[in-house]
Amino acid sequence: MTMTAKKTVPVRKIIITEGPVAKNARVWKFGDNIDTDAIIPGRFLTINNPDELAKHAFEGTRDEFAKKVQQGDVIVGGRNFGCGSSREHAPLALMGAGVKVVIARSFARIFFRNSINVGVLPVVCPDADKIADGAKIGLNIREGFLEADGKKYAIEPVPAFMQGIIDAGGLVEYAKNLTEIPQCTR
Amino acid sequence: MTATIVEKIFSKKCGSDVRAGDVVMAPLDGAMIHDITGPLAIQKFYEMGGRKVFDPKRIIMLFDHQIPADSIEAASNHVYMRKFALEQDIHNYDINEGVCHQVTIEKGRAAPGEIVVGADSHTCMYGAAGAFATGIGSTDMGFALKFGALYFKVPETIRAEVSGKFQKRVGAKDLILSIAADIGADGATYKAIEFTGKTIRKLDMAGRMTLCNMAIEMGGKAGIVAPDKVTWEYMKSRRKMKPFELDSDKDATFAERRTYHVSDLEPQVAVPHNVDTGVPVGKVAGTHVDQVFIGSCTNGRFEDLVEAAEVLGKQKFSPKCRVIIIPASRDEYLKTLKAGLVEKFVKAGALVEAPCCGPCMGGAFGLIAPGEISLSTSNRNFKGRQGSTEGKVYLCSPATAAASAIMGEITDPRVV
Numbered sequence: 001m002t003m004t005a006k007k008t009v010p011v012r013k014i015i016i017t018e019g020p021v022a023k024n025a026r027v028w029k030f031g032d033n034i035d036t037d038a039i040i041p042g043r044f045l046t047i048n049n050p051d052e053l054a055k056h057a058f059e060g061t062r063d064e065f066a067k068k069v070q071q072g073d074v075i076v077g078g079r080n081f082g083c084g085s086s087r088e089h090a091p092l093a094l095m096g097a098g099v100k101v102v103i104a105r106s107f108a109r110i111f112f113r114n115s116i117n118v119g120v121l122p123v124v125c126p127d128a129d130k131i132a133d134g135a136k137i138g139l140n141i142r143e144g145f146l147e148a149d150g151k152k153y154a155i156e157p158v159p160a161f162m163q164g165i166i167d168a169g170g171l172v173e174y175a176k177n178l179t180e181i182p183q184c185t186r
Numbered sequence: 187m188t189a190t191i192v193e194k195i196f197s198k199k200c201g202s203d204v205r206a207g208d209v210v211m212a213p214l215d216g217a218m219i220h221d222i223t224g225p226l227a228i229q230k231f232y233e234m235g236g237r238k239v240f241d242p243k244r245i246i247m248l249f250d251h252q253i254p255a256d257s258i259e260a261a262s263n264h265v266y267m268r269k270f271a272l273e274q275d276i277h278n279y280d281i282n283e284g285v286c287h288q289v290t291i292e293k294g295r296a297a298p299g300e301i302v303v304g305a306d307s308h309t310c311m312y313g314a315a316g317a318f319a320t321g322i323g324s325t326d327m328g329f330a331l332k333f334g335a336l337y338f339k340v341p342e343t344i345r346a347e348v349s350g351k352f353q354k355r356v357g358a359k360d361l362i363l364s365i366a367a368d369i370g371a372d373g374a375t376y377k378a379i380e381f382t383g384k385t386i387r388k389l390d391m392a393g394r395m396t397l398c399n400m401a402i403e404m405g406g407k408a409g410i411v412a413p414d415k416v417t418w419e420y421m422k423s424r425r426k427m428k429p430f431e432l433d434s435d436k437d438a439t440f441a442e443r444r445t446y447h448v449s450d451l452e453p454q455v456a457v458p459h460n461v462d463t464g465v466p467v468g469k470v471a472g473t474h475v476d477q478v479f480i481g482s483c484t485n486g487r488f489e490d491l492v493e494a495a496e497v498l499g500k501q502k503f504s505p506k507c508r509v510i511i512i513p514a515s516r517d518e519y520l521k522t523l524k525a526g527l528v529e530k531f532v533k534a535g536a537l538v539e540a541p542c543c544g545p546c547m548g549g550a551f552g553l554i555a556p557g558e559i560s561l562s563t564s565n566r567n568f569k570g571r572q573g574s575t576e577g578k579v580y581l582c583s584p585a586t587a588a589a590s591a592i593m594g595e596i597t598d599p600r601v602v
Contacts, residue, residue: 033371035568042549045222046259060575080372086307088323114323161209171325175234181333
């Protein structure tokens with residue numbers, strides 16, 4: 001395999017604003033250890049289309065979600081959000097439902113990476129537990145905080161190496177711009 | 187400078203000295219896709235402008251989650267992947283070989299010192315063969331198929347040192363359920379778990395696979411056992427490779443060191459709805475079970491089925507519950523068949539199915555109804571994992587599953 005030192009992705013300025021959160025966004029609050037089976041049960045995994053997957057998001061766990069979720073709504077979880085299966089159908093189902101931001105105290109590794117890859121932004125907020133279900137929420141990534149029901153909470157920055165993928169709008173767009181892969185070094 | 191086994195694997199592959207925390211673009215020795223996550227990965231490969239995969243010989247393709255196709259959608263996904271295999275000249279094991287992780291190791295497609303990814307979270311099982319292996323999503327897999335490399339943050343390692351001799355009817359599954367309860371469902375997030383110590387050195391490949399398989403249930407990026415005589419003996423018929431030394435330096439920097447002593451370990455059961463809830467079987471003994479599943483990548487090997495058969499002896503399974511037994515691969519199925527165990531299980535009242543994921547994925551067949559209880563040798567007991575979200579799944583070893591299937595309720599395998 002050829003490995004060349006040149007990375008051909010144009011480095012864009014990192015500016016993510018309140019964009020992914022709708023003005024009247026509401027919070028859908030979930031607890032700790034929300035697994036990918038809860039987000040999208042195994043029996044729906046033959047579906048690959050985000051809009052179709054969205055119809056079954058949280059089916060059996062929180063049936064009202066798929067019916068009532070609005071474009072730009074936000075999911076808030078506790079610890080270890082997205083644990084379990086590597087199924088990318090989980091962030092895709094959320095994306096299909098119009099959710100572009102998931103906030104949690106911590107994320108499971110594969111879900112975190114899958115979310116960034118497909119264009120759903122996972123945001124780590126150590127105080128996520130304090131955010132109430134149904135809260136009105138705004139996000140200011142540039143300044144590193146979110147505001148829920150008028151209260152401000154700090155959020156953590158995304159790991160630097162993933163920022164390029166976020167800036168590109170996901171891994172597909174990022175990869176399209178790569179003619180050769182960067183050299184295999186740190 | 188000292189290093190962990192994982193740091194050594196990445197350093198070798200990357201041609202420079204890397205340590206935990208470094209972000210690298212590492213070349214891949216293997217990439218595995220199956221019928222659930224494969225179609226999406228292929229779609230992403232094309233969307234990225236992919237035309238030819240990086241190396242067809244390094245791609246492992248098979249179907250195991252929904253086989254034989256349980257729906258027209260599943261059949262169509264299979265068709266889509268077969269077409270890709272033909273177009274790209276990838277060998278496709280199709281529906282014939284069994285559960286992806288078992289097949290990958292069995293066919294020698296993951297070996298000591300290699301970096302292998304799979305579009306399935308339990309890919310971490312290949313650590314039993316001394317490989318660094320981790321589960322990834324479909325878009326990452328699309329990237330991997332195209333470039334033959336992937337970004338990794340070299341993980342820190344939790345060193346789990348295990349000593350002592352297992353009691354009769356207690357084994358690797360009980361150990362890993364107790365370790366999961368100790369470390370917690372997210373205690374190893376972003377980290378590798380290295381299993382080491384005298385008990386591990388004596389453990390067979392089947393047991394090592396069970397351990398590494400469940401590293402993900404603690405959030406782990408990988409599970410790994412340093413290759414030794416047992417590993418190389420297993421690899422002998424599978425890969426032309428000269429054995430070499432590969433192990434963590436004793437004074438390497440570990441995230442944590444944890445020690446486990448198994449001599450007093452009792453059979454463990456993880457109670458609903460998380461995996462880190464393991465308790466000694468006595469605490470839940472007597473719980474009625476509607477369905478018992480013995481199989482999966484975690485515990486569907488010949489050794490597991492022998493353990494179940496030994497517990498069964500000349501008894502019959504209880505008519506109060508359904509018993510589904512599925513060898514993890516065709517090889518394991520044949521061994522089970524030759525040993526006369528299939529006949530024994532069938533005569534005792536079990537359904538013995540062809541190699542596949544079975545009830546573990548909660549989609550193809552063997553689903554549970556609201557209010558039902560499943561006892562399973564698989565790896566996850568999440569709410570709804572095996573069907574209704576109003577059902578319950580308990581996890582245990584093949585011995586405990588067999589004992590419970592005889593009694594129709596959760597039972598200590600040491601007393602059957």
